[in-house]
Amino acid sequence: MAVVTTTYTRDPGFEVDFGDDDPGDPKNYPLWYRGCCIFFVSFGALTAVLYSTSYTSGIPGLKVEFNIKSQTVAVLGITTYLIGMAVGSVILAPLSEMYGRRPIYLGAMFSFCILILPCGLAKSLSTILIVRFFGALAGSAMISNAPGTVSDIVPEEHRALAFSIWSLGPMNGPVVGPLVGGFVFQYMGWRWTNWVVMICAGVVFIMMCLMKETYAPAILRQRAAKRRKETGDPRWWSRYDEKKKLWPLLKMNLSRPFIMACTEPICIFWNIYIAVVYAILYLGFVAYPIVFSGLRHWSPGMTGLSYTGIGIGSLVAIVCEPLIRRMIAAHKPDPVTGKIPPEAMVSIVCIAAICIPVGQIIFAWTCTPNVHWIVPIIAGIPFGAGNCAVFIYASNYLVHSYGIYAASALAGNSVFRSVLGGTLPLAGPKMYETLGPNWAGTLVGLLELALVPIPFVFYKYGHVIRKKSVLISSMQADKEKLEKKKRKMEERAERQEKELVVSEKMEV
Template structure:
């Protein structure tokens, strides 16, 4: 704002357009990974992510910054969509719970650690070092991907094997199933762009769970500015101290991952009970993935109310941070339960279901920061957080409703597993 002489709203557009890119990219990159494999998409995506950091780092006007941030998000979005497919490649269905919990937490732990590191960078150096640091880190990651990450997508691995066998044997009839597919890349991408919206329009469970996770994403990104308003305004923290307050959400997210064994045992208990009632051995229902989301849906409003009404200047600063710990736990439990449920309930359309989730989440994540600071200043710290808590209270019943009645709803769905 100081260097480019722009308003706070215009400066926030960099974050907004970055998140817009994150939301639009999966529908394009996920189908490409089904043609060319996971590895080429990862490497090219991370390479373009690195490249688009350069204009952000050396920008001489706000327009350059905003445009570069959008393409930065678009490039990095592969890791929000394709990574879910990689988890499915590497683990069997009954092993998905823990990997999906880690996968669900990773995109949120990163944004929480960002303000922590950024607080120190921007307090003690120039803002451009934020992007220099990201360039160093993404360069290290790109090198690691090139030398250590193999291809995991089974149809592409079979194609490589078929090519090798044809060379060795001279038998041109040896072909992998993916080589017999007649659909075009363009046609597949167009279907991939349309189907997420079909799911949002026609599937009640997809729409409601996507809206709930989108609300949480919006609140998380809103906190990037709101924490500064609260802790600078009420507690007179410096920038690096405000960054440290995000450790509360981080601790809550890590604690939620630590609870995974408990929910894993509960999942197997539900499977065993279904077997005892006459179900197939080892059989499961997608709804058995929802208990973490049910618990998370309760924790989120508790954390928000706690954070808001503890934000008086006469209350010790650690008290609102504890509220953010509870919010962080609820956030990861909700996302873990919702992501795993969508993958399990829509096995043939999992990529589209996750793309729909990513799109709606990113819409909220992009929009909320634009009014978050103003909302906290106009309504006050307490009622601004309470408004967010009341919104999450409205959404709280849905994970339980779908746990209880999801099977009946799926019977009438043309996309979900019946």
């Protein structure tokens, strides 16, 4: 699987590339503009994720209007949405590597906005389930492609901070969904949980219209094509020019997330770990209404407020980013690259991996009415902080490991976590009914505890695993070739400059 399509027989003098301080290089965009881009994609991710969980607040209204007796059937709206996100990630992330981020964002967000309309006007649950699948397929662009956008515009040394800022959206989306949805359903009805999201999606579409392209290979391909057209000289080229026809190229790009998910050890284990953590987080959006609405008899709006513990935990993880960055920077640099190894970020995931089951088990044994309500909400703080840290730093680890194909690595991860996140909540109502809230919560907490060794193994042996990766080795070899070629071009330019100076002196 080639990292880039480079033709070394071409004249290097006609290669189109970014120059020093090139304003067209996404990493050289003005700081204020890059900040706006991060805000735009963060708000887009917030909107897409918010729609997945705000649905849970309107379930009582759906059951009454459509005469649904089974809670499991009503919860299917979460399942179809998350499966749609999984399918969309596989399609849209590779397409962004073929055509650039911007056209995918524009098409996806326009479709997402329009597909909310049938849900708000639906006359049956089946309509909602089907349309939510396709809406999620479109909305997944904001989850699968946004980390790639952040990576496109932010230098490596500031990437962790940028990811932390961006993650304010997707990490708080699951919490904001039931919080807003609860009060909207209580005072305006379940249909308005759709209209609120549609308004937000319209704003996101306008934001995407204001964003320039950020994917460097797409920009260089466009530049090379423009140069060829303007000059009429076919020798102009970029190292990202594709030589394959559309369908073979599409097949290769669409299959890449699955190939990486099945062949790359890093992807295999992180997909399993993150998928379980993500699925249990979404199980919480079934468990909280059972505990607070069912056992404590809270109103829908107040039940939405019960998620604030998880939200506070997420904010704590994000606010602590400067401290976390110092912890990462304290690691010994890689002797080969001279940079802090990606495994330094896994050290944060190790801490988060312990916080998650601790918060889950505390919640499990304090959620019943015999314990004051504040205690289970406080238990959400370590749970939320752990989930947020896993999401940020595990994703960052994948981005650092796979570079230009980070979007494909994250897309494969998104498939695993979305499928499991969509199916596990279906078991929630029956599991809590059969085992009771104490033991049901304990069961999932022990499952999270059983997977804790995964980040610890990668923290200790991740550098060895990366060296054995065929794809990463190929990327490194290609990078070294490009650097070698760049040095040769610089040396040749220096020689030509010296020869020119000597020639001018001789003429004088």
